[in-house]
Amino acid sequence: MTETPKQTVPVERLRHGDLGDDLSFLLARANALSVSAANTALAAFDLKVRSYSVLALVVGDERPSQRELAEFLRLDPSQVVALVDDLERRGLATRLPDESDRRAKVIVGTTAGRELFAVARRATQRAELEVHSALSAKERELLADTLRRIAYPR
């Protein structure tokens, strides 16, 4: 195997049409490429974008509850249970009782969790850079600003 042909004929043939130029479709396709690159990079750490995202939110000092994780990641609370279960089983995060609300549990990353996140983060950022390699640093910055306005509507 010498060079993997990233772009083959059908894509060229079909991309010019109602769909291929649609903003939502471009968003979806760019995201699909980005997600599969990230998942490939994360596989080495037994993580996926989902579990990596939870880990990322949990190793900071925001100390989110499961409900907050669910809302931010647009997941059902029951899905977050499974994700946190997994991280907890692997010693990467812990459930702590919320002092002010005894129903709620605050999720915090362990030292092992922080360490794994650090290396996983470097790997995903490398993969991400690859996916966005067609863009300059300035263009990436601008793209992030634009996407932020869509991702966090008021």
Next chain:
Amino acid sequence: MTETPKQTVPVERLRHGDLGDDLSFLLARANALSVSAANTALAAFDLKVRSYSVLALVVGDERPSQRELAEFLRLDPSQVVALVDDLERRGLATRLPDESDRRAKVIVGTTAGRELFAVARRATQRAELEVHSALSAKERELLADTLRRIAYPR
């Protein structure tokens, strides 16, 4: 019900961190919002983004084969079978034999398919505009150009 609060507390609290500013995450979140808006709009026509995408590619005059559809949409050929089955069952598309390759089948939209696509397209474009309402026409144009470079790498 007067005004649905689109943005609640946890999102504000968590969006400033390693994850919330990550380009890939912003892409994923923007796409999630876009997809769910599109699916809501398409539900009225018994379509989803998947089936709508196939329909869109099939009502033009590119006459793609199933393999081409699979490759362009980044789906497994077996998934395309199910999608085309559904469109065919509903009289929106037909499988025609490819003259030059008797293994392949060319998928073409029927008149009903073209008509449904036309109205569904208006609905999705309305929904899309809603999602991207924070952006000006010029910004949307620029965003499309940028995403195209990620979505169709060379």
Next chain:
DNA sequence: TATTGTTATACTCTATAACTATA
């Protein structure tokens, strides 16, 4: 031998409802 479409199957993801303990 390789490829197109197909079938079957298993696995993951997602959505929903119901339950408990707290508020």
Next chain:
DNA sequence: TATAGTTATAGAGTATAACAATA
């Protein structure tokens, strides 16, 4: 009554392997 977390379950989406017909 409502909310946080949990459990169970069913449905949708995804990935894989194997097959027939054709190249």
